[in-house]
Amino acid sequence: MKLIPGFKLIISVLTLILVQYSYASEDQCFNCHRDLEDNPSKLFVEDVHYKVGLSCSSCHGGNSNSDDMELAMNKSAGFIGVPSLNKISEACSKCHSDAVFMKKYNKNILTGQFEKLKTSVHGKLSVNGRGMMLQCTTCHNAHGIKKVTDSRSPVYPTNVPATCNKCHGDASFMQSYNPSLSVDQLTKYRTSVHGILNAKGNTKTAECASCHGSHDIFSAKDVRSKVYKLNIPNTCSQCHSNKDYMKDFPIPTDQFEKYQKSVHGVAVFEKQDLSAPVCNDCHGNHAATPPGIESISKVCGSCHALNAELFSASPHKKAFDEKKYPECETCHGNHEILIAKDKLIGVEEGAICLKCHAEDKNQKGYRVAKIMRSQIDSLMSLDIVAKNLIFQAEQKGMDVEEIKFKLREIHQARLETRTIVHSFNEAKFKEVTDKGFKASEMAITEAKASIDEFYFRRYGLVVALALITFLIVIIFLYIRKIEKTKSV
C-alpha cells in the first residue's frame, strides 16, 4: 500500500507520542512529579537516564508502578528518598560499576569511575567528616545529567574549566581544604593557548581533565598524579606527540622526543631529578604558553640566574636584540638542550661561535672565542696531568687526600668557565682560568713531591736496613769472638 508522505509523518509522530506515554505511564513517580511541575521532573525530561527508560525509582528506590503515594514511597518498597553524602555516589555506582548491566546501554562504557573517585584526592573525607569531598552529582549534576559528548553537559570539554572552577575558584571554599592552593587557575588558563582555544569551542585542546584526569585525580605532589613533576612530560606528550591528534594545530610534535635526549630530560628520566625542569617549568602550567623571543632568557634565567645575568651585561645582548635572536635558544636550542660541553665554544668544528664569527667576519669575537677555547683546553690538560700524578701517588700508598682538594678547585674553575663564558669578556674569563691554572700547578707540584717522598722512603729504608744489618753483623761477630775466647 502506498501512503502519502504527510500521512507517514502523522503516523510517526503518533507512534512516538504513544511510546513516550507508555514509558511515562509506567513511571508513576515521574507522572506525579511532572504534574507537580517540580524542578527535578523538569530537568529529568532531558536526562540521559530518562531517555534510556530509567525511572526515578532507579536512584530513589520505591515502587514506580504504583500511583498511590503511600505505597510508591514506602520504605518497605526500598524507597530511600533523597540520598545524601556517599549514598549519592553509591546509588550511581549500583549501575555504573556493573559492567554487564552497563553493556546493555553502551558496550564501550567504563565502569571503574566510583573506585577511582574513592582513591582520588576528591575521594578524601570532606570537612563535614561524613562523606567524600565530592560526589558524582557535584560534576555531573543530578536530574539533568547529559552525556559527556553533549555540549550541555558540565563535563563537556568546553564546560569542564567552569565546572572545576565552581570549587577551585572559590577562595573561601578552597581555604577549608588546601589553603596553599591558588584559586586563579581558570583566569590563568584563559590566558593560555589551551584556554583561548577552549573558549572558542575547540574540544581537542587541553582542559582540566586532560592533564589532571577525571575520576582519578591526585594531588600534584602524589607520584600517581598525571601532573606529578616526573610524569608531566608524558602527560603533555599524550597530545603533543600524537601527530594525528595535533594535525589541526600548526606546531611540531617532536618536542618530547627531543626533550628526552636533552640534559633536562636525562636528569628527569634517568636520574629522577626533581630539580630538573619539565614542560611546565618553561611553558607554565595553567597559563601554558611558549615563551617569546624576549622572555626566553628570563625563563631560563629563573634557574640559570648567573648565566642570564652575565649574558644581559654582555655585548651579545644588544646584538641578539637587534637581530631578534632568541637569547639562550640561539646557542643551546630549546627542547633538545644538550650538555654544554667545552666544544661549544671556540673556532673549531662544532663550535657555536662560528655561526656568527669567522676569521674574516666579526674578527674580535673570533679571536676571543679562540683564546677562551685554548684556555679551557689547557686547563683540561693540566687537570688530566694532575689527576694522573695523584693517581700514581695514591697507587704507591701515599696520602693524597689533601692534594685531591686541589683537584676540586680545578674542577670548580672548569665549571665556572662554563658560566663566565656568558659574559663573553676575555679578562673576566681569564680571572677564572687563572684560578684553575694556579690550583693545577699546586696539585701537580704536591703530587710530584708525594711521589718523590715515596722513593725517599724506599731509599731511606735501604740505608736504615743497611745500618742496622751492619750493627747486627758487628754484634754477631763480637758474640762469636767472646764465646771463642772463653772456650779457648
Added chain:
Amino acid sequence: MKNQTKKFYDWVDSRVQLGDLVAFMSKKYVPVHSRSIWYYFGGVSLFFFIIQVVTGILLLFYYKGSSDLAYESIRFIMSKVQFGWLIRSMHSWSANLFILSVFIHMFSVYFEKSYRKPREMTWISGMFMFVLALAFGFSGYLLPWNELAYFATKVGTDIVGAVPVVGEPLKYFLRGGDDVTGATLSRFFGFHVALFPGIFTFLLMLHLLLVQRQGMSEPMHLKIIAKAEKKTMPFFPNFMLRDLLLWLIVLNVLAILAVFFPAELGLKADPLASAPAGIQPEWYFLFMFQTLKFLPAHVWFIEGEVLGILLFGLAGLLWLLVPVWDRKSSRGQQNRWINYIGIFSVLFIIILTIIGWVLK
C-alpha cells in the same frame, strides 16, 4: 778512646757502685739447651713495648683526643709531620707484633711449665700484663676515630654489655654514655696513654725484678742432669748481646713492614652512617669474636653469647691460676694434661682466627 770510656765508667762507678751490678749480672747464668730460643721472646716483647712507648710519646706531640680533631690530627701526622707516617706505622705494626710476641712468650712459658714454684708470681704478673696488652690494643684501636675503629668499638663494647650483672654498667662506663661518642674517645685516650702505661710499667718492673731475682726457669727434663754437666751462658754480656742482636733483627722487620705496608687511616667515623660490611675486631680478638658468632642464640636456658662470655671468662681464670691447680708440675712430675690443654688452646685460637679471617 778506651781510656776515656774507662774514665767515664770509673766516674760513674765511684758514685753508684756499678761494679756490684756488673758483678751480679756476670755471675748470673742462663741455661743453654735445645729450647733456649723461647727465652728471647720475653726480651722481644719488652723491645716492642719500648718501641710503643717511644713512638707513642712522639705521636702524643700531635695527636688530639677529641672526636672533632682525632682523625684530622692523625691525617696531619701522616701527611705533614716529618716522618710522622713512619712513627704511626711503626706504632701500629709494633702493637700487633708486641701482642704476637706476648702470645708466643706466654705459651712457651706455659708449655715449659715455667710457672711452677717458685715462679707463680712471675706468671701471674705476666698474665696481668697480657690482659693489659689486649686492653692497650682495644683502646688504641679507637683513637684514629675512623669508621672501622668506631664500629669495632661499638661491637666490642656491646659484647662487654652482654656480661651478666656487671655488663651493662661496665659498658656504660667504657662508653661514657649509652653510645660510642666523643666521650668514649676521651676516656679510651686516657686509658691508653695514662692509666694502662702506669699499671703496665709497675707490673713490668715487678716481672723483670722477679726474673732477675729467680733467674731463667730450666726445663723439667734438665733437673736430672748433674749441675756440672749443664750448659750455661753468662747473662752479661752474652745473653744480653744475643737479645740485642734479635732486637735489631726485629727492628729491621718492623721497618720493612712500616714502609711497605703503612698503617691506613680509612674514612672518618660517622655515627649516623650505617656500619660497613665485615666489621671485625683486631686479629687477637678474632677467635673469641668468631666463637661467639658460631654459638646458637640459646643454649638451654641461657643466651649463646652470654654462655660464650662466661666460658671465656672461666677459661681465662683457669689459665691465670694454672700454677695453683697444676700441683704435679710443681712437684717436678710430668703433667700431660697441661700439654693437651695447651695444644687445644693453641689450635683453637689459630683455627678460629683463620676462620674469622676467611669469613670476613
